[in-house]
Amino acid sequence: MELALSLGHTNNASMEFSSDPPLQLHHLLPSTPVLPSPRLPIPWLSHACMEDTPVRALDDTDDGAALSSPNNSAVSSFQMDFCRNSRKFFEGDSEEDENGSTRKKLRLSKTQSAFLEDSFKEHATLNPKQKLVLAKELNLRPRQVEVWFQNRRARTKLKQTEVDCEYLKRCCESLSEENKRLQKELQELRALKTCEPFFMQLPATTLTMCPSCERVATTSSAAASATNNDTVSLNKPRILSGPHAAGPHDPSECFF
C-alpha cells in the first residue's frame, strides 16, 4: 500500500538535505509503520546497474516545456496494447516535439518508478548533483526527476493529511463520547442533589423535654426549619424555635 510506503520517513529523510522542518502534526501523531521495501541501489550510494534500463534516450537539455511528443502517441498506444499489464520497457521511445502542439505524458517504467521511490525514501528532496546523477541513471531528464520528486512530496503530504484528518476525527469522536458520559454523570449528580432536601422534610420524631416544666413532648418543627435550606444544613443540630429555644422559661409560658 502506497500509504504505508509514504509515511513515517518523510521528514527524517528530508532532514539531511534541507533545514530542520517546523514541528508538524504528524510528529505528535502515532507513527505509521513503514513497510519494508526491497532495496534498490541508490545512484549516489551505489552505481550498481538496474536490471532493465529504460530504452528511452533523452537529451538533458531541459527547458521544462519541451516534453511534448506528438510522434509518441502512436508508438505509445501500440506498446500499451501490446504489453499492457507487463510493461518491460518505457512506453514511448521518443519525445521529440517538432511543432510543440501537443503534450504527451509519458509513464515511467516500473523500474524507474521503483528506483525513484527508493531514492525518495533516502531523501525526500534532491540537491542538484543528486538530481543529475539520478536522471542519468534512469535515463530521464533532470527536469523529469525534479518534477517527479515535487509530485511525490505532494502526494506524501496529501496522504499524511488524510491520515492526520482521520486521527483527529477519531479523537473528536472519542472526546465527544467522553463529554456525553460526563454530562450524563453531571445530570445524575444534580438529580441526586435535588432529592436530598426531600429526606430532610421527613417529620422529626425527637423527644424534647422542657427544662422548666420537665414535660416531654414530640416536636415536628423540622419541616419548618428545613424547607428553605440545602444540604449544607442537613446535619446541623436542630435549634428549636419558640419559647424553648432560649433555654429555661417561665412555666406559665410553656405551651406544652
Add this chain to the structure above:
DNA sequence: GTGATCAAGTATATTACTTCA
C-alpha cells in the same frame, strides 16, 4: 536584481473499472 527551488494549484494523459447495447 537574478536564478534556483519549493509548495500549491491546475491541466491533461493514462489506466482501470463499470455500464450497456
Add this chain to the structure above:
DNA sequence: CCTGAAGTAATATACTTGATC
C-alpha cells in the same frame, strides 16, 4: 454469457504561479 465501445473515477506526469533563499 461474451464482447467491444463509451463513460468515468483515480492516478501520474507536467506546467504555472508565487514565495523564499
